[in-house]
Amino acid sequence: MYTITRKKVLASGVIEMGILAPRIAKAHKPGQFLMVMNREESERIPLTIADSDPATGEVTIVFLEVGRSTIELGEDFKEGDSLFAVVGPLGTPTHIEPFGTVVVMGGGLGVAPIYPICKGLKAAGNTVVTIIGYRRKDLMFWHDKLAGASTETIVTTDDGSYGSKGFVTDALKALHDGGRAIDRIIAIGPPVMMRAVSNLTQPWGIPTWVSLNTIMVDGTGMCGGCRVEIGKESKFVCVDGPDFDAHLVNWDEMFARMKVYTAEERAAILANHECKLHLDNIKR
Amino acid sequence: MSETIDIAALNGVKEGEKKRPRSKEKRLEIACQTVEARVRNYDEVALGYGPAEAVAESMRCLECPKPRCVVACPVHIDIPTFIGLISRGKFSQAAEDIRQYNNLPSVCGRVCPQENLCEAACIVNDTNPKNPIAIGRLERFASDWQLTHDVRDAASVHKRPATGFKIAVIGSGPAGLSCSADLAKMGHSVDLFEALHKPGGVLMYGIPEFRLPKAIVQKEIEYVKALGVTVECNVVVGRTLPVKEVLDSYDAVFVASGAGFPNMMNIPGENLNGVYSANEFLTRVNLMKAWKNDSAGTPIRKPRKAVVVGAGFTAFDVVRIALRLGAEEASIVYRRSREEMPGRGEEIEHSLEEGAKFVLLTNPVKYLGDENGFVRGVVVQKMDLGEPDSSGRRRPVPIKGSEYEIECDLVVVAIGQTPNVLIPSNLPGLATRWGSVIKVNRESYMTTVPKVFAGGDAITGAATVILATRAGREAARSMDAYVRDPARNWNPPA
Ligand SMILES: Cc1cc2nc3c(=O)[nH]c(=O)nc-3n(C[C@H](O)[C@H](O)[C@H](O)COP(=O)(O)OP(=O)(O)OC[C@H]3O[C@@H](n4cnc5c(N)ncnc54)[C@H](O)[C@@H]3O)c2cc1C
Ligand SMILES: Cc1cc2nc3c(=O)[nH]c(=O)nc-3n(C[C@H](O)[C@H](O)[C@H](O)COP(=O)(O)OP(=O)(O)OC[C@H]3O[C@@H](n4cnc5c(N)ncnc54)[C@H](O)[C@@H]3O)c2cc1C
Ligand code: SF4
Ligand code: FES
16 A cells, blocks of 8 residues: 655655555545655654546655655655555645636745646636746756646746746736736745735735645644634644635744744754755745 | 463362352452652553452452442443453453453453442442452453463354445444444444544544553454454545445444544633644654654654643543653643542542642633743633532632743643544534534434444543443444344434
8 A cells, every 4th residue: 555656856855756545546636635654653744735646546745855754755765665654635625616817826845736726726717827936947846737737837936047036926926016917816835935925915905825834743633733823713724724815824823833843853853864954945 | 262270279269169259358459560660651550460369359259140330331241250250260261251242341441430330339349348349450351361362263253144234434443443343243344444544543542551552452453353344544534535435335334433623722822832732742642652752753842841731531641641751740730629520530549649730720821932932831710619510510710810820831731522523514414413423313323314323422522432332332233233124214313
């Protein structure tokens, strides 16, 4: 069970993997995630389902090596190996209906999770304008795949080595200021990027949705470890989300809760692997 | 099953001899790890009887012809018979006898509140007060003996021929396990689905290793599998497998999804780092093995000063784990008094011995955080006891102006769990109470949806292992009748 069918390094520290999980591949809807356990005593880590094929029973994940579990998964596991546990699809699927024009934004690693969403929105008859941003040209991946799933695609790089120079928020602002009618915005990426999008669009009054990536344990609504305040109410990201109205998220609390295990995580990385972090690849 | 136990050497009764019960003697205490040793490890605290002790204790039983203990036992284990078998040195046979009534004897022998059930009813209390037969310890002894000395051959269990009926069981806690085992013995084909990566429910993720070793739970589960039950983990019914698909593929379905949703108090500061629900804290430590800090991948915060809110089973387990994680101080904060504590006597005693503090008639009102969003203290309020409430216990009333602060770097909220709404919200027509507790007919365990049955914490809210085990067993009987004659007039719940 849960055999790794493919493994490809997309960019430094960014890995794409195919996993055999027929039940998940069959049930998957855009916006959902799964929990992976590398080995019997590993932690359960949430990763978005970036693609699925019910015919072959495969699901695709794309992840960044940032800490103990993701480095272990990226470095110690190869094609043909099996994972101890994979459970999903979890979370409430992204709300998809004919909205009109939807801008879907992916920052860094967030490029992968938006792929099924773009596909779903397009199939529902929307005009899908995709804005994807990377740090540098050599860190780019899946831009062709995203272009295929969108009506229009804008690529940004921080240093201007490909596409337009700047952040995804710059591209969004240009689009909006240019008079483009936008009915909905969906943004997925590092929390700083999602908060920046949220702050930008709040005055515009355009419905904006983000996919929160809090720390999780079970991913099934049983522990409350993933809870975050949304519109003055505590919500469990793994079951009530991960998609939420960006303008209702208590971002300060979200940022604080992401740091709860920083000390323990650092210790685990130092104890288990040569310090080979790719943190510079994440858009923070 | 052959056993060569020198019963004469153990002072038991030989076959054919008459037993002279020694009920006047004191009940044999169980050996425990010393307090100093156990707060530094996660090994089982109560060590269990050896054969000599078990035989000696069994010799106290009067083997009553009209045993009150059996009436008090929720699953009506034939207690005098199994105790009689122990006194005759037939340990594995004693376990096999218990198994006719209870599919999880090694578990129940450890975690059942016997002091309120069989042992409270034992007639020996009348003449030798506070010295009932140690029924739970004997149950544990016999069953552990069988698990370690006799590789139980599930094939030798009297199983009826295959019926051809297919039954799905959702959730692998005591209710699901017990129902699956009985259905398999009846000859049905049973698929058991579990959301987590290990079967066992609360037995695996909730109750800590030092009260219920996980190796014991897994042995009990191996036995259920050996009966022919297929256990598939990592299947969240309602997500991985649509509820409708399960309904369409099976002749009957048993929902045993437990009560896994953690209640919180919704007071200010509850989302600070370092404030956990009991479920998260316990899951990290027990299921994810965060206590093995060298090998396990899941982290846990090591407390210096821990505050645990609540006083049920869960709260005592949490406070004892906090002490094992090295807390200098670990307190139970409870809004009523010692008398009203719902936890088991033994757990309360063990917690106190291990150094837990009780802050009674006190309730948290808000949590205080530091500049990084970590909890640094809790503001509590003193309470008075007023008139009795619906539970019959006196209602706590806040005392105005009595607030004060307790310093802490870890808070665990252990004020109860309710059932998860995933299955009810994905099963149209399923009637519930309060939106999550599934309604059933208390005799047939049938829900308002045809061919769907439910039991355990899912129909009661958080209760006990033995009640869940009983529900599983009684539901199995009713489901067996249902699949054979689904057209009969089945009474759904009112
Ligand atoms: C619903 C959801 C979907 C996700 N999808 C993806 C995905 O498709 N691809 C992907 O690469 N990652 C994804 N993540 C994040 C991923 O789960 C974390 O990167 C992973 O758990 C880190 O584990 P680790 O042991 O390798 O690192 P750790 O040692 O746990 O952490 C290392 C560093 O990463 C940070 N970190 C820890 N947890 C998270 C988190 N949840 N999000 C961001 N940073 C974190 C820590 O603060 C620390 O600085 C998702 C998270 C959620 C909740
Ligand atoms: C910390 C703690 C200590 C306790 N101590 C004691 C004690 O000492 N003595 C005692 O008698 N009782 C004790 N209890 C109570 C007892 O454990 C429960 O009453 C009992 O486990 C209930 O059994 P159950 O089978 O109904 O549910 P659970 O044991 O909760 O099992 C339900 C299972 O269903 C699974 N599930 C849920 N939803 C789905 C889904 N959609 N698809 C697939 N699977 C699903 C869950 O993952 C879980 O494994 C304690 C409880 C806790 C939390
Ligand atoms: S009531 Fe007590 S003495 Fe009588 S059979 Fe039960 S355990 Fe033995
Ligand atoms: S991760 Fe446990 S409830 Fe969400």
